[in-house]
Amino acid sequence: MDPNSVLVLLMFLVFIVLLWSGYPIALVLGGVAMLFTLVGYLSDLWIGTTTGLDYMMVGMVVNRIFKLMDNWVLIAVPMFIYMGLMLDRSGIAEIMMNRLQDLFGPVRGGMAITVTLIGVLLAAATGIIGASVVLLGLLTIPAMLSKGYSKPLATGTVCAAGTLGILIPPSIMLVIMGDQLGLSVGDLFMGAVFPGLILGSLFILYILTYCYFRPEVAPLAKNRPPVKLKMVWHVFLTVLPVAGLIFAVLGSIFMGVTTVTEASGVGAVGATFLALFNRKLNLKVIKDVVYDTFNTAGFIFGIFIGATCFALVLRGLGGDETIGALLKSLPFGDYGIVATILLLVFALGFFLDWIEITLIILPLMAPVISSLTLQVNGYGVVDNPELVWFTVLVAVSLQTSFLTPPVGFAIFYLKGVAPPEIKLSDIYKGVAPFIILQLIGLLAVAFWPQLVIWLPYIAYR
Secondary structure (H helix, E strand, O other): OOHHHHHHHHHHHHHHHOOOOOOHHHHHHHHHHHHHHHHHHHHHOOOOOOOOOOOOHHHHHHHHHHHHHOOHHHHHHHHHHHHHHHHHOOHHHHHHHHHHHHHHOOOOOOOHHHHOOOOHHHHHOOOOOOHHHHHHHHHHHHHHHHOOOOOOHHHHHHHHHHHHHHHHOOOOHHHHHHHOOOOHHHHHHOOOOHHHHHHHHHHHHHHHHHHHHHHHOOOOOOOOOOOHHHHHHHHHHHHHHHHHHHHHHHHHHHOOOHHHHHHHHHHHHHHHHHHHHHHOOOOOHHHHHHHHHHHHHHHHHHHHHHHHHHHHEEEEEEHHHHHHHHHHOOOOOHHHHHHHHHHHHHOOOOOOOHHHHHHHHHHHHHHHHHOOOOOOOOOOOOHHHHHHHHHHHHHHHHHHOOOOOOOOHHHHHHHHHHHOOHHHHHHHHHHHHHHHHHHHHHHHHHOOOOHHHHHHHHHHH
């Protein structure tokens, strides 16, 4: 192994060790980049390596950061964050919860199904995991427990339904992935629609089956009213504003009327009008939403800057070549290499947040995927179909990282707002079957790439 490859592996090792130090991830990324710039410079002088890392790297970092802040696509990130937070405070989710609960009351496990459907709608309207999990937890966990639902079923359903927001568009993660890989964000949005809906359907099917064979985990409510046409009409009127906002945002992108950035602005304005329509908009709400938007966007872009420095130094050390050579040397064939990368992403999700994996690992893997002879048919209208398919696969895999300990953020979001009688072990037991369901969904997308490619094809043909 040549000295440059040793430095690449050592850089990753130092980064992983420092993750446990408790320092902010953005500072760890930037600090490791600065440290190995010095290490590379000294190794060129003393060992005779050819990293080319010196004080000129500072100028390159400044240039990269300027391009990052001048990126038109990334403007969509704070816009979608604002949209999600404003919808969170608009009271729409609570109204939909009450209406759907009446509709699915006669069904065993109906409240868990309601939570899943609300999770799908919130995912298509917000794309923010924390807001969805916290909102669903506050609205539904006490109600499900009072109706006799088992703690694992209640908590697992809320966590799984809340994580759909990271996959179903408009997803912040897909915006960042598209920017990092130079792919059309619209293609990724369209490609993720069916995988997201498949996962939601698997969740509902599991709840129905589990509650049928284990009726004690979801007792039927006594004196439940029969379903009437009036209930269906009320549900339709309740869902209509959210559906209209989803169509305004995603429909305008899919039909080519707006870019993702322009659509994010439409979504932000639309969410504000919905809050105003529900009489939830006031100066305090606006102040809180704007503050939280700046706070969340600042956190994400801080990691962006740190990851930009880290990736630049890593490439200077020859990280692209080292990782590419290592993967191509595997005796598994092209699809075996894809499976290995997905397994690696799934394993890293136990310890790293999706942002670090998206900004550091994914760009290193993309050239390898592009060099493989994968038979993914883009029908002549979808650019880089194999990379679009692979990116959605990674997105589905990363969704599981919100449920897998020890860094499963959905678990800790829910624990922070759950009633005192909910233990961490209850949540772990609850999310386990949903992790399996997500892996089944991942396999479905892996074996049938057209689940990703078909919708972009229909839009462009």
